[in-house]
Amino acid sequence: MSQSAPSLPDPRQYSATPPVNNDFLRQAGVILAATTADEKEMWQSALKSSLAEHLEREEMLPISVALAMADSQAVYRTLWQALGDALDGDTVVFALPLVLVAGSKGAARLPGELADPEGFASLLGRVGLVSDPARVAWLPQLLHPDTLAGVKSSQLYRLAQGSADAARDTLAALPAAPVSLSGEGVFLRYVVGVARRDANGELPIALSGAVGAWGMPLMQSLNAMLKTDGVTLFTIPRAPQALTAALVAGGQARHEVAMQVFASNRIRRLRELSLEPVAIASAHEGGELRFTLSARGDVKNWEGFVWPLSPLDSVPLIARQFAELMADCRVDDVRFVPQVAADKDGEVPVFFTADELSPAGAVIQ
Known part of the structure; x- marks a missing residue:
């Protein structure tokens, strides 16, 4: 039976002994331990300034070490x-993630522009979405x-720190990435744009937030x-965000959609065979979540998905998304x-x- 509160352990490994001489880790810990909003804001400003100084000098190693040695997800x-x-x-350089669900009977190639x-x-x-299109430059x-x-x-x-034109020209050298496929797949691509803040610090594009009308x-x-001959295509845009945030949001969206496609296809196949689907979610060493759809007494027609x-x-x-999808x-x-x-x-x-698992509590046999 389904659990009312789906739960999985976190299999990711965090540093047990973060380096004591890394100021970024120390400052992050102080922010998390702050007891007042003013104290938290003060330390957040200090951490931002420290990071900016290192970025200005292109001293990336301490930043990379801090991210790699964080002892918790909160840090x-x-x-x-x-x-x-x-x-x-x-x-501001931003990106609009596109999740592409595509299918073809043979080899095909979606355009890269x-x-x-x-x-x-x-x-x-x-x-x-854009208040003044003339102030936003999009790469094709x-x-x-x-x-x-x-x-x-x-x-x-x-x-x-530079001009919008300089940022656009720099990013224009990045290579386009056509999508090659044979069969069905879920792919992730980004459309990148550049905009300049006005005198009031406002941007002409709404970043973050939910997908609206x-x-x-x-x-x-x-x-x-x-559109490509011989290809069925379903494009799912996500809200544009600053580049680093868009990378995270796009990756999460791609995996969520891929899990939905996996579940739909496998459940349909099992039911075509008059088999009742059993869904199993598990966390694994190495930092993966794995999901399977199978049926009791059947060893051939199961399939797995890795996140x-x-x-x-x-x-x-x-875990909650998977439970809701199964519902x-x-x-x-x-x-x-x-x-x-x-x-x-x-x-x-x-x-x-x-x-392989007990239905009650999913205890490993």
């Missing part, structure tokens, strides 16, 4: 948010997440721009493994199926 999140604040200047970038920019103005190419992740924080800091017309426009956890992923949120799919037997499981059994990755 990591505090450092990450402060780094984002330090990268926020008069010129928008067919009508001017129409894209105009549409965002008409639907209210679709960028791979690895390409954006490769842009160094020190470079983003320099771009934030603009989501549907933008989806339809992007589907038309990326590799990034530092900012929320395990409780993902929407009318899967009654949903099991959550209460302890961290092994990564492999010998050389074989561990996935739990219906006959």
